[in-house]
Amino acid sequence: MTSKYGLLVLNSKNLQKLKQLLTTAAASLSSRLYVRFNPDTDRTDDLVSKIYLNSANFCPKIDVRLVVAEIAGKIDNYELIGDEKYEKSSGKSEKKYKKVVLGGTFDRLHNGHKVLLNKAAELASDDIVVGVTDKEMIAKKSLFEMIEPVEIRMKNVVDFVEDISGEAKCLTEPIIDPFGPSTRIQDLEAIVVSRETLKGADAVNKIRNEHGMSQLDVIIVELVEGNDEILNETKISSSSRRRADLGRLLKPTRQVPRGNGKPYLIGLAGGIASGKSHIAKYLKEKHGFDVIDCDKLAHTCYEKGSVLNQKIAEHFGKDIVIDGVVDRKKLGGIVFSDKSKLRELSELVWPEVRKKATEIAEQSTARVVVLGKAQKILNFEVKILKIPKKSKKQFTVIEAAALIEAGWHEALAETWTVFVPAEEAVRRVVERDNLTESQAKDRMSSQISNKQRIDASNVVLCSLWKYEETRAQVDRAVEELLKRI
Numbered sequence: 001m002t003s004k005y006g007l008l009v010l011n012s013k014n015l016q017k018l019k020q021l022l023t024t025a026a027a028s029l030s031s032r033l034y035v036r037f038n039p040d041t042d043r044t045d046d047l048v049s050k051i052y053l054n055s056a057n058f059c060p061k062i063d064v065r066l067v068v069a070e071i072a073g074k075i076d077n078y079e080l081i082g083d084e085k086y087e088k089s090s091g092k093s094e095k096k097y098k099k100v101v102l103g104g105t106f107d108r109l110h111n112g113h114k115v116l117l118n119k120a121a122e123l124a125s126d127d128i129v130v131g132v133t134d135k136e137m138i139a140k141k142s143l144f145e146m147i148e149p150v151e152i153r154m155k156n157v158v159d160f161v162e163d164i165s166g167e168a169k170c171l172t173e174p175i176i177d178p179f180g181p182s183t184r185i186q187d188l189e190a191i192v193v194s195r196e197t198l199k200g201a202d203a204v205n206k207i208r209n210e211h212g213m214s215q216l217d218v219i220i221v222e223l224v225e226g227n228d229e230i231l232n233e234t235k236i237s238s239s240s241r242r243r244a245d246l247g248r249l250l251k252p253t254r255q256v257p258r259g260n261g262k263p264y265l266i267g268l269a270g271g272i273a274s275g276k277s278h279i280a281k282y283l284k285e286k287h288g289f290d291v292i293d294c295d296k297l298a299h300t301c302y303e304k305g306s307v308l309n310q311k312i313a314e315h316f317g318k319d320i321v322i323d324g325v326v327d328r329k330k331l332g333g334i335v336f337s338d339k340s341k342l343r344e345l346s347e348l349v350w351p352e353v354r355k356k357a358t359e360i361a362e363q364s365t366a367r368v369v370v371l372g373k374a375q376k377i378l379n380f381e382v383k384i385l386k387i388p389k390k391s392k393k394q395f396t397v398i399e400a401a402a403l404i405e406a407g408w409h410e411a412l413a414e415t416w417t418v419f420v421p422a423e424e425a426v427r428r429v430v431e432r433d434n435l436t437e438s439q440a441k442d443r444m445s446s447q448i449s450n451k452q453r454i455d456a457s458n459v460v461l462c463s464l465w466k467y468e469e470t471r472a473q474v475d476r477a478v479e480e481l482l483k484r485i
């Protein structure tokens with residue numbers, strides 16, 4: 001049986017067995033391990049780093065918290081890891097400063113961040129002031145679209161710092177420059193940085209000097225190592241953690257009614273040239289999923305004799321329809337440079353796509369289920385395809401560029417989104433579709449952003465690297481999917 005919380009008491013003797021103790025914690029705990037030094041042990045910076053580094057390696061799924069204050073009262077029910085018993089320290093520990101400041105993005109709070117926050121908690125008696133980056137400060141980071149909302153990052157920092165500290169309060173605020181409260185609050189005394197952000201501390205002190213404010217003592221912690229060859233990282237980093245989250249379930253799935261033996265529906269969304277077709281093909285060929293290509297269905301709506309053609313001619317001008325066929329290039333020229341026109345077109349096309357999908361289902365003896373859930377952006381009633389009764393396939397992937405824009409995802413059990421950074425999408429479109437950069441950008445600006453798509457999705461994939469890497473993400477996603485349905 002696993003316990004939620006554990007306590008590991010370290011002293012000079014059992015320190016030699018640290019790796020083994022952390023491995024035991026990984027096997028016995030489901031959530032969190034508090035670590036505390038008994039009074040006979042010196043809390044050196046090296047030791048603190050070693051504990052967090054080893055935790056990342058030997059119990060990576062456990063939230064390890066090295067406490068600065070007494071553990072008593074923090075949790076009632078914990079499992080003792082190892083034999084060492086907790087001894088209350090005699091006397092109050094003297095803190096060096098009243099108010100300490102530090103900054104960071106703190107996405108997916110990791111063991112490197114914890115070293116920094118631990119140092120601040122160890123030094124400050126009153127306030128630990130933390131600036132948490134937002135907006136343009138995070139826009140250049142790798143996989144920035146997946147960064148947690150600033151409110152969550154701030155909450156995680158406060159939760160961690162106040163849990164490990166004694167009386168000290170943790171005060172967070174969003175920052176949109178590298179200085180934030182560090183050059184505003186007069187009575188700060190020290191700033192905690194890592195070796196890589198030391199220059200930032202110097203810049204803070206320079207500004208404080210120019211404003212006639214006191215200089216901050218600069219406290220440096222060493223980087224906790226980690227390794228990510230794809231991102232070329234040699235330290236534990238949030239970017240690597242974001243990458244590790246690709247293909248994983250990031251948000252709970254929707255409860256969509258599904259009859260016995262009926263397929264489970266997944267929406268596959270993504271911007272232009274993001275890799276949807278590649279992934280859809282792989283899901284079909286490697287994993288045996290059924291794929292309905294809604295883009296293709298949309299294109300058949302423009303063929304000769306389609307009822308839609310007349311409506312499109314009425315809406316966008318007669319010269320759009322040549323010999324009864326919609327000139328897609330001309331139509332593209334109009335709608336991709338005007339969001340309201342694209343919306344009008346979507347409002348014409350998507351109900352037709354749905355109708356076509358229904359027809360196909362009927363022809364192939366498919367059962368059609370209507371999920372009348374409210375739509376998000378465009379007010380469509382959605383009919384979802386079910387695969388033919390005779391088919392053994394259990395999955396249907398609906399591949400649609402505009403899936404989320406149409407609000408269709410709200411009627412699906414789950415939506416997967418594939419993305420690449422905007423600059424890469426532009427590069428691919430220029431290369432693949434022979435468009436100029438500005439035409440490619442126009443097409444992209446007519447779509448919702450990667451961030452909006454990601455925020456509306458359950459699983460996120462990124463096709464920025466080698467094909468094998470994209471496929472590995474898909475395999476991971478499928479493996480987890482098969483376990484949860």
Ligand SMILES: CC(C)(COP(=O)(O)OP(=O)(O)OC[C@H]1O[C@@H](n2cnc3c(N)ncnc32)[C@H](O)[C@@H]1O)[C@@H](O)C(=O)NCCC(=O)NCCS
Binds near residue numbers: 107198
């Ligand atoms: C501009 C700042 C705040 C942006 O933070 P950044 O995006 O780098 O945040 P991130 O979450 O990646 O890291 C936060 C802090 O943890 C440190 N850190 C990250 N990974 C590790 C690791 N593996 N080991 C040790 N420390 C680590 C970073 O070096 C940084 O100091 C920062 O880089 C900086 O320059 N700080 C110094 C000046 C400062 O503190 N200003 C604001 C005060 S409110």
Ligand SMILES: Nc1ncnc2c1ncn2[C@@H]1O[C@H](COP(=O)(O)OP(=O)(O)OP(=O)(O)O)[C@@H](O)[C@H]1O
Binds near residue numbers: 270274401
């Ligand atoms: N690792 C990768 N995974 C997937 N696609 C990649 C990868 N690297 C490069 N690409 C390229 O990205 C381009 C877009 O891929 P694909 O056609 O699958 O995208 P799409 O989302 O279906 O595009 P659109 O909706 O614009 O038709 C292709 O030229 C593909 O070769």
